[in-house]
Amino acid sequence: MPEPGATGATGENSSRRDELLRIAAGLFAEKGFKNTTVRDIADAAGILSGSLYHHFDSKESIVDELLVAFQTELFDRYDEILASDLDARGKIEAAVRLSFEAIHTRGPEVAIFQNDADFLGGFERFGYLAERNQQSRDVWMTLLREGIDSGVLRQDLDIEIIYRFIRDTVWVAVRWYRPGGELDHPEVADQYLHILLEGITEGTTHG
Amino acid sequence: MPEPGATGATGENSSRRDELLRIAAGLFAEKGFKNTTVRDIADAAGILSGSLYHHFDSKESIVDELLVAFQTELFDRYDEILASDLDARGKIEAAVRLSFEAIHTRGPEVAIFQNDADFLGGFERFGYLAERNQQSRDVWMTLLREGIDSGVLRQDLDIEIIYRFIRDTVWVAVRWYRPGGELDHPEVADQYLHILLEGITEGTTHG
DNA sequence: ACGGCAACCAAACAAGTGCTTGGTAGGGTA
DNA sequence: TACCCTACCAAGCACTTGTTTGGTTGCCGT
Numbered sequence: 160m161p162e163p164g165a166t167g168a169t170g171e172n173s174s175r176r177d178e179l180l181r182i183a184a185g186l187f188a189e190k191g192f193k194n195t196t197v198r199d200i201a202d203a204a205g206i207l208s209g210s211l212y213h214h215f216d217s218k219e220s221i222v223d224e225l226l227v228a229f230q231t232e233l234f235d236r237y238d239e240i241l242a243s244d245l246d247a248r249g250k251i252e253a254a255v256r257l258s259f260e261a262i263h264t265r266g267p268e269v270a271i272f273q274n275d276a277d278f279l280g281g282f283e284r285f286g287y288l289a290e291r292n293q294q295s296r297d298v299w300m301t302l303l304r305e306g307i308d309s310g311v312l313r314q315d316l317d318i319e320i321i322y323r324f325i326r327d328t329v330w331v332a333v334r335w336y337r338p339g340g341e342l343d344h345p346e347v348a349d350q351y352l353h354i355l356l357e358g359i360t361e362g363t364t365h366g
Numbered sequence: 367m368p369e370p371g372a373t374g375a376t377g378e379n380s381s382r383r384d385e386l387l388r389i390a391a392g393l394f395a396e397k398g399f400k401n402t403t404v405r406d407i408a409d410a411a412g413i414l415s416g417s418l419y420h421h422f423d424s425k426e427s428i429v430d431e432l433l434v435a436f437q438t439e440l441f442d443r444y445d446e447i448l449a450s451d452l453d454a455r456g457k458i459e460a461a462v463r464l465s466f467e468a469i470h471t472r473g474p475e476v477a478i479f480q481n482d483a484d485f486l487g488g489f490e491r492f493g494y495l496a497e498r499n500q501q502s503r504d505v506w507m508t509l510l511r512e513g514i515d516s517g518v519l520r521q522d523l524d525i526e527i528i529y530r531f532i533r534d535t536v537w538v539a540v541r542w543y544r545p546g547g548e549l550d551h552p553e554v555a556d557q558y559l560h561i562l563l564e565g566i567t568e569g570t571t572h573g
Numbered sequence: 574a575c576g577g578c579a580a581c582c583a584a585a586c587a588a589g590t591g592c593t594t595g596g597t598a599g600g601g602t603a
Numbered sequence: 604t605a606c607c608c609t610a611c612c613a614a615g616c617a618c619t620t621g622t623t624t625g626g627t628t629g630c631c632g633t
Contacts, residue, residue: 175610193401194485197591210611212592248567274481278401312566320549320557321566323542328535335530342527350527358565359519359528360455382580404621416622417581425621 176214179204181267183221188270192222193278219284222271226279229268230291233261237298247305247312248356254302255355256348258329262336263344269333299325325355383421386411388474390428395477399429400485426491429478433486436475437498440468444505454512454519455563461509462562463555465536469543470551476540506532532562 182203186195197218201208215221240253262269276292279285299322306312329351336347389410393402404425408415422428447460469476483499486492506529513519536558543554 190485191398191400193398196589198589206610207612209592209594209613213610218591278397316566317557320554321561323539324535324558324561327538327541328531331534331538332530334534347527350524351531354528354531354562354565356565356567358561358563359523360563403619405619413580414582415620416583416585416624419622420580 179211179214180221180225184225184267184271187222187225187275188267192271192275219282222275222279223284225268226272226285226288229261229265229272230287233257233265234291234294237295241298241301247302247309251302251306252352254298255325255329255352256345259332259336259344259348259351262330262333263338266333266336266338269330273330273333295326296322328355386418386421387428387432391432391474391478394429394432394482395474399478399482426489429482429486430491432475433479433492433495436468436472436479437494440464440472441498441501444502448505448508454509454516458509458513459559461505462532462536462559463552466539466543466551466555466558469537469540470545473540473543473545476537480537480540502533503529535562 179200183195183200186199186203189195190199196208197211198208200221201211204211215224236257237254240250240257243250243253245253272288276288280288300318303312303316303318303321307314307316307318332347332351336342336344338344342350386407390402390407393406393410396402397406403415404418405415407428408418411418422431443464444461447457447464450457450460452460479495483495487495507525510519510523510525510528514521514523514525539554539558543549543551545551549557
């Protein structure tokens with residue numbers, strides 16, 4: 160007797176289902192959640208819009224599933240970095256590299272989160288988005304404080320601004336980064352870290 | 367047949383019209399263009415949705431008018447900086463400060479451009495958005511090349527990445543900057559320039 | 574008192590939206 | 604053969620969307 164699984168509307172391990180999720184993710188990322196219709200998704204998949212509801216409860220369920228899976232994975236890895244025995248600078252570098260890797264491997268999900276989190280956050284169902292935001296903030300604030308306390312970072316930095324700065328500047332790269340393009344994600348991360356840590360001017364010494 | 371003026375649908379100098387533009391800009395910025403309905407705008411203005419069409423041809427006209435006015439003003443000032451007799455570093459600093467000032471004075475327009483340019487660019491009517499993008503690129507590429515040639519910036523920089531980096535990191539501040547908040551825009555610009563030019567690490571000397 | 578005009582209302586329309594319902598083709602299993 | 608199950612179709616529903624049309628209100632100069 161093949162158990163369909165104690166979960167969602169229909170069997171959750173179907174490869175067809177995964178394919179539909181991938182298709183929807185791409186469209187959501189490209190055109191935005193609200194601006195992507197269930198007919199768009201169905202067309203891209205070669206089926207009728209109603210048939211999507213054999214696989215998913217609702218349009219919201221689709222994006223919900225995408226975001227939850229992505230964020231669970233991402234934050235597990237942030238926690239690993241926090242718990243590691245790297246020094247302050249090493250942790251900051253690791254966190255930045257992880258972010259660019261996420262842009263590489265989960266581009267659509269990152270884009271959806273960047274573009275539609277505000278809108279989706281308005282629904283009760285997506286309340287966890289605000290929590291994840293707070294969690295991200297906690298991670299980075301910890302890292303930055305470690306950096307300042309250990310003398311790696313300048314003492315005069317406004318930690319609040321630096322956090323916003325890093326958060327926004329890292330994730331916004333999802334707008335132009337394309338897997339398979341000229342630069343792969345470790346290279347981009349290196350360049351980014353170089354700018355962030357040392358600036359772009361020639362031979363400066365500050366203090 | 368009374369000529370109402372050689373311009374748009376109705377008189378163009380009405381203060382009520384300007385008020386409606388301001389209201390629409392705020393909503394577009396907050397919820398996105400596609401996700402803002404004409405009924406939303408009308409509700410916020412205390413009128414019925416149909417009444418908007420006394421002032422504007424279409425929903426698209428509203429956002430078009432907002433963006434054209436904003437970009438005309440902005441790029442005029444970029445040109446002034448390019449034509450000024452500041453040195454390379456001074457021009458870069460001026461361009462960054464101008465951007466943060468724009469976020470301060472034209473926040474909604476900046477947000478609309480950041481969030482909806484991709485979507486709007488798909489329509490013929492908004493083809494100028496791509497041109498403005500190219501123009502912005504030209505400005506910054508010129509500034510960066512000047513910076514490298516004059517020895518202000520490091521020679522090993524990937525100018526293409528630096529451009530994207532500056533463009534994205536400056537404008538993305540519109541997501542959190544609020545006029546009247548703790549930091550005003552000149553302060554934010556200073557902090558940003560400090561990070562960009564010198565980095566966040568302590569006492570580094572490179573080369 | 575009058576006409577003109579900006580600003581708005583009231584009601585509707587066609588197209589598009591997310592979603593539902595009842596049915597069916599086809600492969601696997603007993 | 605009979606059964607079940609996954610994946611889908613065909614058709615439609617209630618609602619929302621941008622937009623149109625004809626009419627109304629109140630102010631302003633003459």
